[in-house]
Amino acid sequence: MFKLTGKHAVITGGGSGIGKAIATLFAQQGAVVHIIELNADAAQQAAQQITAAGNQAFAYSADVTNQQQIIDTFQSIGKIDILVNNAGIAHVGNVEKTAEADFERVYSVNVKGAYNCLFAAIPVMKANGGGVIVSMASIASSVGIADRFAYSMSKGAIHAMSMSIARDYLHDNIRSNSISPARVHTPFVDGFISKNYAGQEAEMFQKLSQSQPIGRMAKPEEVAGLALYLCSEEAGFITGCDYPIDGGFIKLNN
Known part of the structure; x- marks a missing residue:
């Protein structure tokens, strides 16, 4: 079960942490993995580790905030069956302690970055007959987290964009879901x-x-396992959903 044999999967921020765990697991399950990272060395190292294990991975140095870079990168990949919007940054501070430059940086990477990838991937998926998108939201998109104003804004946007994509592309055989981890x-x-x-x-x-x-x-591998399920054929009836993976944070913190 949960095989991705022959699928081409793009993972942003796939050079470390959750993204690397997703890239590694997807490759183990048969996917051809395309790692997009701002840090070229991290992307290359992750891809080399995957290929050393006998699986397929390619590394790309690209900035998710640069739409043309992302479009060019996605076009060079060609076939995209799976997109995992994972790249993101954090920020500590309430609204009074969030400088405009910090707010714009979080927005640019977390929100615009995901938009750029969706903008580039959707036409490719439509041309190929469909695809699956998983976007990394957060528990901060569902509950109030102290001193995470800008970060919460960005993850709320990820959640909303994921649902919007799911609705707009139902008839293009494109599924879209989000994952909301607690701390990993x-x-x-x-x-x-x-x-x-x-x-x-x-x-x-x-x-x-x-x-x-x-x-x-959580362990990165636990988040990767959920992403694998959502991108597999076994989850073919699931779209427009958000999946907390939070150790009980949302429902049991009372």
Whole structure:
């Protein structure tokens, strides 16, 4: 079950963390993986690790905020069966502590970046007879998270865009769903904690872990497993849905 044999899958931000876990698992399940990353070295290393295991992967250095770069990259790939909108950045601060430049940067990467990929991928998918899109939202798109104003804005937009795509392209055989993780333990999270909570790393890691009722952060591989299911033929009846993978955060934090 959950085979992607011969499918061409584009994963943005696929050079590390959740994106890398998705790229690795999709390749193991038979997909030809196309990793798009701003960090060319990270993309290349991830692709090399996948090919060293006997699977197929290609790396592309592209900026999701640059529409023409993304269009050109997607056209060079040619066939796209699956798109995973995973690239994103975070920001700490309420509205008063969110500078205009920070707000615009989060919007540019998280929202415009996903839009650019959708804009480029949809025509290719239509020409190929359909496809599947999974976009990475967040629990912040469903519940209020303290000091995450800009980030919450961006993930709410991801959720809404995912639903809109699902509705607009029903008759083009394109399915669109989103995944809303709670906190996932990745190198990104470690760097985020170090940057924003210097000197309190261990305490903050424990606090963030315990904020999930299940008592820990998710593993990138767990998110990848859900993405695999949603992109597989077994999920062919699923579109227009958001899937929390949150250790009980949304429903059980009471």
